[in-house]
Amino acid sequence: MRPETDAQMLRALYMQGVQAAESGDAVTARPLFYRLLSEASRLGDLHHSNLALNEIEMLDGALRLYSKPRGMHVMLTARCNMACPFCYAEHMGDEDLPPEVCRELKGLFPYLQRVVWQGGEACLHPEFEDLIKESAKHRHMGQTLVTNGLFLSERWMDLFAETAKFDLMLPVESMRPELHGRYRPGSSWAKLAEKVRMISEYRERRNPKLSLSMNVVLMKGNHRELPAIVDFAAENGFSAMVLTGLYQCSDGFYRQEHLSFAEAREYLDGVMPSVRAKLEKSGISLQDRFSPPAAPSADGAADGRKPTVRCRAPWQQLYILSDGRTRSYCYCQEDIGNLKSETPELLWNNARAMALRKSMLEGRSSRCHQACVEGRVESYNFRMI
Numbered sequence: 001m002r003p004e005t006d007a008q009m010l011r012a013l014y015m016q017g018v019q020a021a022e023s024g025d026a027v028t029a030r031p032l033f034y035r036l037l038s039e040a041s042r043l044g045d046l047h048h049s050n051l052a053l054n055e056i057e058m059l060d061g062a063l064r065l066y067s068k069p070r071g072m073h074v075m076l077t078a079r080c081n082m083a084c085p086f087c088y089a090e091h092m093g094d095e096d097l098p099p100e101v102c103r104e105l106k107g108l109f110p111y112l113q114r115v116v117w118q119g120g121e122a123c124l125h126p127e128f129e130d131l132i133k134e135s136a137k138h139r140h141m142g143q144t145l146v147t148n149g150l151f152l153s154e155r156w157m158d159l160f161a162e163t164a165k166f167d168l169m170l171p172v173e174s175m176r177p178e179l180h181g182r183y184r185p186g187s188s189w190a191k192l193a194e195k196v197r198m199i200s201e202y203r204e205r206r207n208p209k210l211s212l213s214m215n216v217v218l219m220k221g222n223h224r225e226l227p228a229i230v231d232f233a234a235e236n237g238f239s240a241m242v243l244t245g246l247y248q249c250s251d252g253f254y255r256q257e258h259l260s261f262a263e264a265r266e267y268l269d270g271v272m273p274s275v276r277a278k279l280e281k282s283g284i285s286l287q288d289r290f291s292p293p294a295a296p297s298a299d300g301a302a303d304g305r306k307p308t309v310r311c312r313a314p315w316q317q318l319y320i321l322s323d324g325r326t327r328s329y330c331y332c333q334e335d336i337g338n339l340k341s342e343t344p345e346l347l348w349n350n351a352r353a354m355a356l357r358k359s360m361l362e363g364r365s366s367r368c369h370q371a372c373v374e375g376r377v378e379s380y381n382f383r384m385i
């Protein structure tokens with residue numbers, strides 16, 4: 001079928017190129033990306049021009065990039081209205097990303113495929129509203145807001161509705177009031193359930209495109225609630241669910257609540273078939289970051305072969321912390337710079353960023369997180385499409 005519009009033609013070229021590149025066929029991929037570059041430049045489409053240039057630079061194994069970042073994950077502030085015992089931002093003080101850095105990030109909007117906003121609680125950042133208003137001018141940008149949900153109001157929803165593609169990601173660990181209170185001090189199950197109802201009602205009335213996803217941290221105390229949480233997601237129109245384990249956090253809580261896959265296996269082996277069936281029937285996609293990969297992954301770790309990483313994060317994205325420190329992805333252990341002292345353009349091609357790209361090309365993963373090296377992070381997190 002012939003694409004009907006310029007936008008469809010660009011998208012089709014891009015997808016054909018990615019498919020060829022992903023199957024290792026650079027001979028087919030390269031001319032497709034050059035054609036995409038030429039068509040997008042002719043149409044003045046900065047976003048697709050940048051995608052094409054970035055793909056060509058990845059095929060070439062370039063260390064210094066002329067393309068701009070395609071993705072950003074931004075922790076806007078470490079401040080929060082809640083005090084969850086497993087929060088990463090807990091160790092980050094109460095810093096906000098400086099307003100001048102926020103202004104510089106807006107300069108990347110014409111190129112971005114995807115942005116994730118998070119905190120702390122991102123809604124507390126004084127620039128957040130302005131960032132969303134500006135992002136609405138860039139129709140190619142997909143956005144996710146990871147939020148505890150308590151600030152969400154009709155006014156915020158109206159702002160999100162102005163953007164092209166917006167996803168709200170809410171945390172649900174327990175629907176039992178007492179346990180919810182223990183995991184999410186400062187909130188309550190009743191408050192969160194009320195916000196979910198408000199969002200569902202808003203979507204029906206005003207903006208069915210707004211999507212809703214759920215993050216569930218599986219722990220000792222809550223993992224048996226998973227089937228009930230899945231029912232709640234299905235009843236309330238969620239379209240995606242992410243299952244994760246507990247990351248290292250405050251000692252006492254971690255000791256009490258950390259659940260390994262081995263400990264949960266017997267229970268999960270019993271319920272996961274029906275959980276998956278229910279999710280599929282309800283049109284909810286699942287990212288299971290809790291269970292180890294079932295089959296040998298393309299990245300090679302799960303079957304005992306020598307682990308290698310096949311990660312394009314250093315060519316594609318920036319992960320920005322509220323104190324300005326910046327990495328390629330949340331799993332990276334080393335910062336490549338700090339946006340308080342470098343502009344995004346300088347940082348993108350500084351010596352550390354280029355050294356990380358070089359180490360990826362040489363198959364050296366000594367700088368990388370064990371989870372990446374062992375193939376416990378899905379490949380698609382390393383490759384933006």
Ligand code: SF4
Pocket residue numbers: 309311312313314328329330331332333367368369372373382
């Ligand atoms: S730590 Fe993971 S995400 Fe970061 S560069 Fe290494 S493999 Fe990629």
